Amino acid sequence: xxxxxxxxxxxxxxxxxxxxxxxxxxxxxxxxxxxxxxxxxxxxxxxxxxxxxxxxxxxxxxxxxxxxxxxxxxxxxxxxxxxxxxxxxxxxxxxxxxxxxxxxxxxxxxxxxxxxxxxxxxxxxxxxxxxxxxxxxxxxxxxxxxxxxxxxxxxxxxxxxxxxxxxxxxxxxxxxxxxxxxxxxxxxxxxxxxxxxxxxxxxxxxxxxxxxxxxxxxxxxxxxxxxxxxxxxxxxxxxxxxxxxxxxxxxxxxxxxxxxxxxxxxxxxxxxxxxxxxxxxxxxxxxxxxxxxxxxxxxxxxxxxxxxxxxxxxxxxxxxxxxxxxxxxxxxxxxxxxxxxxxxxxx
Numbered sequence: 001x002x003x004x005x006x007x008x009x010x011x012x013x014x015x016x017x018x019x020x021x022x023x024x025x026x027x028x029x030x031x032x033x034x035x036x037x038x039x040x041x042x043x044x045x046x047x048x049x050x051x052x053x054x055x056x057x058x059x060x061x062x063x064x065x066x067x068x069x070x071x072x073x074x075x076x077x078x079x080x081x082x083x084x085x086x087x088x089x090x091x092x093x094x095x096x097x098x099x100x101x102x103x104x105x106x107x108x109x110x111x112x113x114x115x116x117x118x119x120x121x122x123x124x125x126x127x128x129x130x131x132x133x134x135x136x137x138x139x140x141x142x143x144x145x146x147x148x149x150x151x152x153x154x155x156x157x158x159x160x161x162x163x164x165x166x167x168x169x170x171x172x173x174x175x176x177x178x179x180x181x182x183x184x185x186x187x188x189x190x191x192x193x194x195x196x197x198x199x200x201x202x203x204x205x206x207x208x209x210x211x212x213x214x215x216x217x218x219x220x221x222x223x224x225x226x227x228x229x230x231x232x233x234x235x236x237x238x239x240x241x242x243x244x245x246x247x248x249x250x251x252x253x254x255x256x257x258x259x260x261x262x263x264x265x266x267x268x269x270x271x272x273x274x275x276x277x278x279x280x281x282x283x284x285x286x287x288x289x290x291x292x293x294x295x296x297x298x299x300x301x302x303x304x305x306x307x308x309x310x311x312x313x314x315x316x317x318x319x320x321x322x323x324x325x326x327x328x329x330x331x332x333x334x335x336x337x338x339x340x341x342x343x344x345x346x347x
Contacts, residue, residue: 004213008150009175013182015209016189021196025054027188032106032131033064039123040091044084044300047195053082065104067095076265076335083299083338085265090118110136121167129187133180137170138187139163142194147173148226149198152215158230198222235302238294240277241340242269243310243347244286246325251344252282252313253331254323261299262337268308269323277309286311297339306339 021027024047026038037057041050057078061067067075072092079088094117098106106127107113113124121139128134139147144166147153151169155162175182197204205217216222244252253266271277283289290310297304326334331344 005173006176008173008210008213009182009186011209012189012193013175013185016185016192020185020189020192025051030131030184032127034058035127035130036094036106036119036123037091039126040087040118041082043087043123045082049082053079063104064095064098064106067092068099068104072264073266073334077333080265080336080341081338085263085335087118088335089264093117094119106131108132108134110134126187129183133183135174135179135183137167137174138190139167139170140191140194142198143170143190144226145200146190146194146198146210149203149216149222150210150214152219152225154225154227157226157228233301236305237302238272238305238307240271240274240307240309241343242271242277242280242282243308243343244269244282244313245310246313248325248327250325250327251331252323253326253334253336261304265335265337266326266331267337267340268343274307282313283309283311286313288312295339295343304339306343308343 024038026034029035038050038054041053041057057067060074060078061070070092072089075092076085076088079085079091082088097116098104107116108128109132110121110124110128113119113127114121119127122143123138125134125136125138126140128136129138137143144157147166147170148157153166153169155165157163157166175186193208193210197208201223203222205211205214205222208214208217211217214222216225242252246252252269254269256262256265256267256270258264269280271280277283278289288311292308292310294305294307297306328344336344
């Protein structure tokens with residue numbers, strides 16, 4: 001087993017050097033700020049989607065100090081469309097903590113990094129390995145797939161104890177020598193293998209440098225790994241959106257609650273039933289009300305059917321205390337859910 005373990009790290013490093021991905025902008029730096037930003041954006045988001053957002057963030061916030069001094073609305077506005085908005089709020093909080101508690105320099109160990117908001121064990125490991133060559137593992141979805149298949153690790157990862165066992169295996173498999181070179185290459189190599197070869201469906205085993213030692217490839221059923229019995233249950237839900245416009249053409253927006261879907265973002269007022277919206281005083285006093293066709297917005301766990309209802313308000317009837325009137329120049333500068341922003345752009 002010892003020789004097999006040592007060979008794995010060497011094979012991954014060699015393969016990454018010759019065949020791995022080298023074109024992504026965050027791969028051309030060891031700046032913790034840029035690596036951290038990319039890692040947070042890449043959580044549950046495709047690389048192709050992240051590229052544009054990454055560049056826009058760097059143009060607006062060149063370093064962690066600039067990000068820390070920004071307003072939350074400014075950060076959320078730039079994040080709009082990436083989803084999982086708690087990442088953006090934690091990103092902002094993390095930047096503020098790095099500046100306030102660490103003098104604007106990210107900690108150099110995974111253990112210290114993991115104490116910052118929004119940085120879990122895997123993200124901390126990635127930053128520490130890439131930027132400081134620390135000998136620590138990561139276990140994002142791609143890496144879990146590669147390692148469980150190579151190990152033949154068939155324990156159910158829905159159980160925390162089994163997840164901890166996989167972390168132990170990942171630690172054992174890390175490179176032993178020349179860590180300054182090997183750790184960034186090895187970490188990136190596992191990510192690259194999972195993203196380009198060891199795919200969740202129809203993995204390209206014939207092109208994998210780890211094929212000879214891979215238990216799943218030898219068994220001929222790599223797609224049965226990793227094992228996780230807890231499945232996402234999708235739900236469908238309808239929301240009615242009040243699109244209230246005053247005589248100056250401004251739209252009423254308010255802040256969503258601090259938890260739940262679109263938490264903390266500005267949004268059109270949301271009602272869970274059509275009857276609730278139509279009974280609201282803003283609708284009852286409106287001289288004209290128009291119901292538009294519903295449109296679908298897909299989230300990770302549910303399908304949201306959004307029903308816009310247009311109404312005019314000549315007297316500026318408020319819809320709630322935590323809100324206000326915004327013209328187009330104003331609402332374009334604040335954090336809005338992507339479907340709401342798209343609706344307002346086309347309305």
